[in-house]
Amino acid sequence: MNKQDIEQWFQSLQDSICKTIEEVDGKAKFEEDSWVRPEGGGGRSRIIRNGNILEKAGVNYSAVHGPTPDNILKALKLDKADFYATGVSIVMHPVSPMVPIIHMNTRYFEMSNGVYWFGGGIDLTPHYINDEDARYFHQQLKSVCDRHDMGYYPRFKTWADDYFYIKHRHETRGIGGIFFDRLTENENTTKEQLFDFVKDVGSIFAPTYAYLLNKNKNLPYSEKEQNWQAVRRSRYVEFNLVYDKGTKFGLDTDGRTESILMSMPPMAKWEYNYQPDLGSLEELTLQKLVKGIDWVGTSTSFEV
């Protein structure tokens, strides 16, 4: 397996996810923008606007290369090296506040000195947390992880809790999922096995989200729920612009701004000192935006 194989697999992942999402949405068609990076490589961004279920969604593929950015060289204590990076990034913002926002990323990074790693993750951001859906979502991720390594789910679930955390709000972005980075071969795992794991993570995305879209798309809502959705979307903006490493890396390395910021919601509201009513569904959701909830019942250490 070489990087061309990985690249091709990511391209086919983008194709198949777009196909499924178009079918489920029933109206939206992805528009494609291909772009070239002056320093090397490029990508194809695919965007949906104003679908039946999805208001704004992006499925981006890219494969870029060139001199390694200084901050990465510094982190790896290297003087100079070329890098190659390929991956698929997804964010989907639904029309309805009753349907969750989702994010997925799978990526492969390689340097001219032979160092390489895989990274990725999937996390769900419901505007209203529904325990049944949260369990279902986490169970899908756990099943994929368990097929490869029984240690993956607990480790990558905790990593997601820590990563998707809005420090200044003291709240998680959503119900988390899995997050992993810098996975490289070791005595127990070959590069092929790691790639197989990343492929399985990528492949579980479409069926899992399709299920959640269909299950929730017809739930009724009013202006009250739409207003809460706009507030939650502002927290999504805050996470992505203040903390997200992929966004920072993209903006720092002069990536294509419109592809990087396709993750922004179509609209967001900032109301000064917003406080949900006591006992409301909004308040219940806030109470569950915390780290360490054991959604699939692998331990009894946390009671929701």
Add this chain to the structure above:
Amino acid sequence: MNKQDIEQWFQSLQDSICKTIEEVDGKAKFEEDSWVRPEGGGGRSRIIRNGNILEKAGVNYSAVHGPTPDNILKALKLDKADFYATGVSIVMHPVSPMVPIIHMNTRYFEMSNGVYWFGGGIDLTPHYINDEDARYFHQQLKSVCDRHDMGYYPRFKTWADDYFYIKHRHETRGIGGIFFDRLTENENTTKEQLFDFVKDVGSIFAPTYAYLLNKNKNLPYSEKEQNWQAVRRSRYVEFNLVYDKGTKFGLDTDGRTESILMSMPPMAKWEYNYQPDLGSLEELTLQKLVKGIDWVGTSTSFEV
């Protein structure tokens, strides 16, 4: 003059600005939230919501102290010192897209080892750039600067162009203004003179913005202009969350999130790959969101 004098002056500045803004708006009244910082000090945040002219506006005063944050110690190559910081921060988002957003900050910072400095600035972000208003605004700032030092305006105007720059958009946030930091006494200037300058900057805020509010508040607009306002507001969010040092400092040091993020607009929109129509007023505004425009005609090096 000691820090209590500075503190008191900033408090009276907050009072007088709030009074003028309430009078000009004619409807909105500031709500006040006083807060205490566990590590030392506190502040009073004053917020307007849904006024006649101002949709969301904040005028914050604070005076905080305690152990100096590590990043500042590092920048100053110091091991350990206590700090004291006081200032007034303002952001105002008008209802109408024809009325500009404004920001002002004046601040004083002091450390237990005797190091101190003043900083501050005022910048204007019109949704539609009007050359006449831009000239008027810059002329007010230039007049204040020139009373203290003929070198201030050119230096602080360039500093504002560089500071209020959205790198990933290749555009300035608005038409700039003045920005200055780490002003401390030297052979030509005493601490009292610096404080006098900062006081004059603070004092010019209310009359200058009041003039622009009154001049533009009755201009007609439609959904088209409101949509453009929502797009420009998203760029304001991007600047504040990605680049603004005050926001970063506040979030990093566990400041009061709602006071720091009062700068966020009430609502913002992100439309994928938004492009204004050729020759439209929106496009004309984009063309003027560049560094180096000589609004007051001190040189002829730039033709708008």
